[in-house]
Amino acid sequence: MGLILREKETAPCTVTISHRFEELSAHVRFDNGAVIHPGDTVEVQGPEIMAPYGEIVEEKRLATITRASKLERLWTRSTGDFEFMELCEFSFSNEVMS
Amino acid sequence: MNAHSRDSEALHSSTAATAEEAIALQEALPPLTNEDATAVAMQNTLLTPRFYTTDFDEMDAIDVTPVRKEWDVLIGQMKADPNKGHFKKNADWDDVDWDGMEPKLKAEFIDFLISSCTAEFSGCVLYKEMKRRGSNEDITTLFQLMARDEARHAGFINDALREAGIAVNLGFLTQAKKYTYFRPKFIYYATYLSEKIGYARYITIYRHLEANPEMRFHPIFKWFREWCNDEFSHGEAFALLMKTDPKLTQSFVNKLWIKFFLTAVFSTMWVRDHQRPAFHKALGVDPKWYGQEVFRKTSEISRQVFPITLDIDSPRWVRNLNRMEVANIAIAKGRKAGGLGGWLTRMGGTVRAGLAFVSLLTIPAVSNEVPQNPRLEPAY
Numbered sequence: 001m002g003l004i005l006r007e008k009e010t011a012p013c014t015v016t017i018s019h020r021f022e023e024l025s026a027h028v029r030f031d032n033g034a035v036i037h038p039g040d041t042v043e044v045q046g047p048e049i050m051a052p053y054g055e056i057v058e059e060k061r062l063a064t065i066t067r068a069s070k071l072e073r074l075w076t077r078s079t080g081d082f083e084f085m086e087l088c089e090f091s092f093s094n095e096v097m098s
Numbered sequence: 099m100n101a102h103s104r105d106s107e108a109l110h111s112s113t114a115a116t117a118e119e120a121i122a123l124q125e126a127l128p129p130l131t132n133e134d135a136t137a138v139a140m141q142n143t144l145l146t147p148r149f150y151t152t153d154f155d156e157m158d159a160i161d162v163t164p165v166r167k168e169w170d171v172l173i174g175q176m177k178a179d180p181n182k183g184h185f186k187k188n189a190d191w192d193d194v195d196w197d198g199m200e201p202k203l204k205a206e207f208i209d210f211l212i213s214s215c216t217a218e219f220s221g222c223v224l225y226k227e228m229k230r231r232g233s234n235e236d237i238t239t240l241f242q243l244m245a246r247d248e249a250r251h252a253g254f255i256n257d258a259l260r261e262a263g264i265a266v267n268l269g270f271l272t273q274a275k276k277y278t279y280f281r282p283k284f285i286y287y288a289t290y291l292s293e294k295i296g297y298a299r300y301i302t303i304y305r306h307l308e309a310n311p312e313m314r315f316h317p318i319f320k321w322f323r324e325w326c327n328d329e330f331s332h333g334e335a336f337a338l339l340m341k342t343d344p345k346l347t348q349s350f351v352n353k354l355w356i357k358f359f360l361t362a363v364f365s366t367m368w369v370r371d372h373q374r375p376a377f378h379k380a381l382g383v384d385p386k387w388y389g390q391e392v393f394r395k396t397s398e399i400s401r402q403v404f405p406i407t408l409d410i411d412s413p414r415w416v417r418n419l420n421r422m423e424v425a426n427i428a429i430a431k432g433r434k435a436g437g438l439g440g441w442l443t444r445m446g447g448t449v450r451a452g453l454a455f456v457s458l459l460t461i462p463a464v465s466n467e468v469p470q471n472p473r474l475e476p477a478y
Contacts, residue, residue, distance in 0.1 A: 017268055022185065024215070024252035025222050025245075026268045029230070038151050038279035048269040053260065066274070080279035083148055084288035084359075 003070045009034070013063040015044060019051035028063065039068030039076035142267045143212055143259070147220040149277045150227065156282045158234040165338045168473050169236065172334055176243045184324040185254045191317045196262050199315070206377040207316065208262055215255040215266065217292070222248035224289075240335050247328045254325075258318050283346055287359045290336035291400070293329045295363060298395035300326035301478045306383060313382040330476045337403040337472045347405055347468070360400075360408050361458050364393050368419045369426045386416070395478055402472040406463040414461050418454040425451035 011034040017026045028044060036042060043064045051057035068076065162169045196204065222245050229241035256266055280288075304322040307314045314320070340346045347356065371378065371385045378385045390410060397407040409415065425447045432443030 015271060017271075018249065018253075019256075019268075021253050021257050023249040024219065024256045024266070025226070025249040026219075026271055027223070027226055028271065035231075036151055036277050038277060041274045041276045042149075043274040044272045046272065048267075048272050050268055064274075076277075077279045080150075081281055081284045083278050084280065084284060084292075 006069050007067045009065050011063050011065055013061055015049055015061055016058045017051045018056040019053055039072040041066040141264050143264055144267045145216055145219055146270055147223050149275050150224050150280045151277050152280045152282050154231045158232055160237055162236045162342055165341050169338050176331055181324050181328055185250050190320050194316055202376040203380050206374040211255055211259050215252050218248045218252035244332050286336050286340050290333055291359055291363050293333035294399050295396045296329040297326040298392045302391050310382055315380050327476050340403050341472055353405055356404050357463055365422055369423050372423045401466045402474050405468055406465055409461050409464050412461045418457045421454035422451050
């Protein structure tokens with residue numbers, strides 16, 4: 001891991017999407033045990049995945065992990081906390097609708 | 099719904115006897131491939147949850163021994179899953195006249211549903227990640243149970259959205275997404291507050307509509323009571339977690355953090371709710387009354403674990419919330435206008451919003467004697 005430079009790696013992953021009445025969820029699990037650190041970026045390769053309504057879909061894919069540089073990781077560790085508002089249901093968009 | 103989903107009704111997680119069974123059923127359903135996807139002519143809404151990492155070693159090191167008795171009771175209640183049969187549509191789910199709905203109300207109500215769905219979904223992603231990466235069984239069990247509830251809520255809202263012709267799009271998975279970082283203690287403060295304020299918001303609307311049923315313009319509000327009891331028990335779990343380490347709520351610095359979180363969450367809610375005038379008008383709710391009512395309930399509940407509450411009766415409180423709201427409208431106008439003039443409007447708004455926030459933060463807090471046993475039951 002460089003101080004400034006990012007590094008990329010590829011990891012096999014399993015994507016699970018539940019698009020059912022009783023459960024709406026989507027998760028990515030790395031099959032090789034890759035661990036994500038603050039500031040890393042993950043992109044699942046290939047076309048968009050979506051389960052039809054009422055169903056659960058599981059697909060094996062490859063994911064590109066872009067590792068944050070040392071500086072970025074440090075930055076994310078010290079500022080990430082301020083994104084907590086996302087968890088509240090009233091904090092989604094910035095649009096003023098009136 | 100298609101045939102497959104009706105088949106899976108037999109294996110519906112809400113018919114399972116235990117939490118483990120429900121989770122196993124959710125996970126055991128046959129995976130299908132994309133080829134089965136049916137194209138639906140619906141308006142697409144991309145969900146954009148955040149992704150988090152945290153200090154998993156620190157989380158694993160949590161020892162619930164000091165609150166073991168209360169902890170086991172709470173986890174037992176969550177495993178028993180009293181709401182497992184609640185999230186089903188029955189005769190109470192009356193028809194919604196989406197086409198007859200006033201367009202502005204429809205737009206705001208849909209925005210409300212989408213933001214609720216996103217919050218549930220983000221909670222689910224966060225909790226599932228904690229569950230997966232942790233190794234402390236007390237903690238992973240809790241997160242698994244909470245992920246179950248959040249996914250169920252998200253599914254329920256998603257169904258209401260589908261009736262309105264809105265399809266959520268989970269395409270974010272194949273877009274690059276950055277993982278941010280949350281210190282464990284901030285996860286406790288923020289999720290505790292978001293669960294408890296969620297409870298206060300839902301129950302306040304529910305009670306209001308109970309008294310004024312003619313204002314209930316959509317059946318989903320009838321489900322709010324049991325729904326918010328899930329939020330309540332999630333909050334209880336975080337209250338117990340915070341109790342395991344007195345420093346988390348009693349040290350000087352952490353008291354400041356708690357004040358910051360309370361102020362940020364309350365003021366964001368105020369600003370945000372004022373952006374939905376038609377929605378509140380249709381419900382017959384004044385957003386200022388609603389805001390204060392929700393803050394009052396949340397403050398009262400949070401006395402179970404937080405050593406301070408905000409002085410929401412201070413004259414500076416509502417005055418500066420209103421300033422923030424006005425500044426926020428200026429920011430949005432500036433963003434819309436673009437150009438140098440727009441930029442200046444935006445910056446002016448940002449400075450004023452910042453000053454109002456600082457003024458809110460400097461209102462002296464009310465100190466609170468925290469009880470030995472924090473456990474509460476939903477009482478509103």
